[in-house]
Amino acid sequence: MLGVLVACFAVQTGLVYSDDVDLQLSKQAIEGRRLFHEESCQVCHQLWGQGGFLGPDLTNSASRVDETRLASLLTVGSGQMPALHLEKEQIAAMRAFLEELDRSEIGRGELRLGEPNEGTSPQTAFEAAVVDASSSPGVVAGFEALRSGACSACHFPFQVSIVGAPDLSTVVERLDEAELHEVLTKGRPEKGMPPPVPAFSEARRQQVIEYFRWLNGEREALRSETERRQSRATVDWSRLPWWEYR
Ligand code: HEC
Ligand code: HEC
Structure with missing residues (x-):
C-alpha cells in the first residue's frame, strides 16, 4: 500500500514538473x-x-x-x-x-x-479562425493586406455591416476578376467604399483575390469556427504556463 502511494507521488511529481509548457x-x-x-x-x-x-x-x-x-x-x-x-x-x-x-x-x-470581451469579438474570433485555417502564403498575404488596411472597420465577417459594406466572403460570387481588381484599385467612393490606402500593388490585389476565393470555399467551416470561438473563449488548460503560479 505504502509502495503504491509512493509510486503515485513520484508519478504525480513527475507529471507536474515535466508539464512545462512549450511557451519558450x-x-x-x-x-x-x-x-x-x-x-x-x-x-x-x-x-x-x-x-x-x-x-x-x-x-x-x-x-x-x-x-x-x-x-x-x-x-x-x-x-x-x-x-x-x-x-x-x-x-x-x-x-x-x-x-x-x-x-x-x-x-x-x-x-x-x-x-465586453475583447478576446471574443466577432472580428477577433474570425481572424483567429482564419489564421489557424489558412496555409497558402498567398492567402495569408491577402488576409494580412486586409487586416493592415483596416478593411474590418467597415466590412464585418459574414454579414452586411451597418454602413452597407458587404460580406467579403461571398464577393467572388458577385464580382469577376476584372471587377475585383477595379474595386481594389479605385474603391467606390460614391458608395462609401474608399480606395485602399496605401494603394495595393497588382501582386497584392492578386493575393487579396486569392484570399477572397479561399474565404469563399471555406466559408461554412470558418463561420462555425468563428461562432465556436465567440461562444466560449477557449483556454487550453493543458498548455497553460504553470511557471506563472510556481
Ligand atoms: C493598483 C493596481 C494596478 C497595478 C499594480 C498595475 N496596474 Fe496596470 N492597470 C490598472 C488599471 C486600473 C488599468 C486601467 C487603466 C485605464 O484604462 O485608464 C490598468 C491598465 C493597464 C494596461 C492597459 C491594458 C489595456 O488593455 O488597456 C496595461 C498594459 C497594464 N495596466 C500593465 C501593467 C503592468 C505591466 C503592471 C506591473 C508593472 C501593472 N499594470 C500594474 C491597475 C494596475
Ligand atoms: C469606410 C468603409 C469601408 C472601408 C474602410 C472599406 N470598405 Fe470595402 N466597401 C464599403 C462599402 C460601403 C461597399 C459597398 C459599395 C457598393 O455598394 O457598391 C464596399 C465594397 C467593397 C467590395 C465590393 C463588394 C461587393 O460585393 O460588391 C470589396 C471587394 C471591398 N469593399 C473591399 C474592401 C477592402 C479590401 C478594404 C480594405 C482595404 C475595404 N473594402 C475597406 C465600405 C468600406
Whole structure:
C-alpha cells in the first residue's frame, strides 16, 4: 500500500514538473516576467483570467496596447493604474513579455463576466479562425493586406455591416476578376467604399483575390469556427504556463 502511494507521488511529481509548457520565452521576456512579479502587476491584472480584477486581463494586451501607451502606463500610470516610473529597459522587457504571451494557440485571456470581451469579438474570433485555417502564403498575404488596411472597420465577417459594406466572403460570387481588381484599385467612393490606402500593388490585389476565393470555399467551416470561438473563449488548460503560479 505504502509502495503504491509512493509510486503515485513520484508519478504525480513527475507529471507536474515535466508539464512545462512549450511557451519558450526570450531572455528579455523572462526579465519582463520577473518584473511583472516584482511590481505585483498580478495584484490588479489577470493572465489567462487569473489574478486581481482592478485592471484588465493582460494575456492579449500586446495587440491592443501600443508601445507609446505602454510606456506611458508604466511610467505615469492612468486612472487607477499607479505611476510605476519604470526605466526604458524595464518597459522594453515588459513589452517583450506581454508580446510573447499574446499567442492565439495558447489561449485568450478571459475578462470578468459582464464586461465586453475583447478576446471574443466577432472580428477577433474570425481572424483567429482564419489564421489557424489558412496555409497558402498567398492567402495569408491577402488576409494580412486586409487586416493592415483596416478593411474590418467597415466590412464585418459574414454579414452586411451597418454602413452597407458587404460580406467579403461571398464577393467572388458577385464580382469577376476584372471587377475585383477595379474595386481594389479605385474603391467606390460614391458608395462609401474608399480606395485602399496605401494603394495595393497588382501582386497584392492578386493575393487579396486569392484570399477572397479561399474565404469563399471555406466559408461554412470558418463561420462555425468563428461562432465556436465567440461562444466560449477557449483556454487550453493543458498548455497553460504553470511557471506563472510556481
Ligand atoms: C493598483 C493596481 C494596478 C497595478 C499594480 C498595475 N496596474 Fe496596470 N492597470 C490598472 C488599471 C486600473 C488599468 C486601467 C487603466 C485605464 O484604462 O485608464 C490598468 C491598465 C493597464 C494596461 C492597459 C491594458 C489595456 O488593455 O488597456 C496595461 C498594459 C497594464 N495596466 C500593465 C501593467 C503592468 C505591466 C503592471 C506591473 C508593472 C501593472 N499594470 C500594474 C491597475 C494596475
Ligand atoms: C469606410 C468603409 C469601408 C472601408 C474602410 C472599406 N470598405 Fe470595402 N466597401 C464599403 C462599402 C460601403 C461597399 C459597398 C459599395 C457598393 O455598394 O457598391 C464596399 C465594397 C467593397 C467590395 C465590393 C463588394 C461587393 O460585393 O460588391 C470589396 C471587394 C471591398 N469593399 C473591399 C474592401 C477592402 C479590401 C478594404 C480594405 C482595404 C475595404 N473594402 C475597406 C465600405 C468600406
